[in-house]
Amino acid sequence: MSNCDSTTEVTNDHIYFGGEIVNPNADYIVLFKDKKHPDTIYLDKNNRFSHKIEDIKEGLYSFRHNPEYQLVLLEKGDSILVRLNTLEFDESLVFTGRGARKNNFLIDMFLQNELERENLQKRRIRQTPRQFKKEQDSLFELREKRFKSLTNKYELSDLSKKICRSSFEYDFFSRYEMFLYKQQYSRIKNINATAEYPKDFFDYRDKGDFNDDDLMRLYSYNRFLNHYFTNSSYTKYMNQKSFSKSKVAYTVYKLDLVDSMIHHSYIKNNLLRGITTNFILDNKNDYTSQKVLDHYLSISSDKKFQTELIKMAKATARLKPNNIIPDQDLISSNGEMTKLSALFEKPVTALYFWSIERKDHYIQAHKKTDYLSKVYPDIDFIGINTDDEQTDNWLKTIKRHQYNLDREYEFKFPKCSSDELVIHYTNKVILVDRDGKIINPNADLFSSFFEKQLMSYSRLASLEKQKTVLD
DSSP states (O other), X not given: OOSSOOOSOOOOSEEEEEEEEESOSSSEEEEESSTTSOEEEEOOTTSEEEEEEESOOOEEEEEEETTEEEEEEEOTTOEEEEEEEXXXXXXXXXXXXXXXXXXXXXXXXHHHHHHHHHHHHHHTTOSOHHHHHHHHHHHHHHHHHHHHHHHHHSOXXXXXXXXXXHHHHHHHHHHHHXXXXXXXXXXXXXXXXXXXXXXXXXGGGGTOOTTOGGGTTOHHHHHHHHHHHHHHHHHHHHTSSSOOOOHHHHHHHHHHHHHHHOOOHHHHHHHHHHHHHHHHHHOOOHHHHXXXXXXXXXXXXXXXXXXXXXXXXXXXXXXXXXXXXXXXXXXXXXXXXXXXXXXXXXXXXXXXXXXXTOHHHHHHHHHHHHHHHHHOTTEEEEEEEOOSSOHHHHHHHHHHTTOOXXXXXXXXXXXXXXXXXXXXSTTEEEEEETTSBEEXXXXXXXXXXXXXXXXXXXXXXXXXXXXXXXX
């Protein structure tokens, strides 16, 4: 395989994809365009792999090395080598070989998008629409220059040009949608106050394609679609002659809007699934959850997603205050098997969940729980790792950071346990009493309200102690 990009015409019908994984988490990677037909590629004794691919559709593929994903753009004639270090997966990822330039551009755009969007959220987008547009236009021009430099210097196919440009263009589209939501719809008021917006503020919407098969795996594209349908649903729903303030009615309207505008089955089913999942997770009423779920089932065509959401709705219904938490098999830091129900020794136990994949999160989560355990000694804080096939790396991580090994566990069956406990967001905490009864199934570790909750639970724990002494 060549280590240099070639500008000569390539006539090969196959693709070579290989590389090296530093500090591997498993002895294989998985390459797929859709999850129905994955290719499992094994590493050799030097942690390298090589794979020849024939008769496949050109375009964006995902490659996974547990527990992380990233995209790679593959076209006939490509001979791509990838090198990455699992300790800094995205940041260390480098492509070489024929077809590397377009992929290095994509990973650069991905990292830059993440950085700029994070900065926007930290600043809470406190700008006027005009100021915001001016700033984003300047940043967009810099991306355009980088894109033109790439295409002027190297010969890329029309497909490569389209995906490379879309990787940053749709991210900017999503920022405008995010700005609009933060400014107006998040408070659901002043819905028609667009007079202060520059006339060309929404011009990008005319450029968006809601059914683009080439972009269906692209992160920035999917982010834009999610933001767009949130905003568009609010606008169209609130502008009806008569509407209900019911969250159920709005969610059903949003599902129908996606159904009417999206014809691509993969894109449509992903959006429908996300909208329904968010409603069920945020909702406390089983009856209304079932109404939304039933409507979703009537318009979805993905049987796997349907089964997944039916199971999730049932699991969510079981995770109610005063119900006994579903018992789970765990592995302790010394390798022993135990049950979740065996851990509830104090009046209140706080179960929080983390993954090696989210380094910033697990470091902050352990700092927060270490602090809270000192402030609230009657509450036990137990960390549970949710990663699949990660035992060795999990042990290395908790020992390297010198976490309390007596308060660290991992799920024996991560997928099953995560489904039963409905672990769909990283900040989730489940609070249970000594008998395993659920106190709160959906606390947020980093919420400002969380400590207030702990304070009240701690008082209850103190009262229980006093009662035990008196008895």
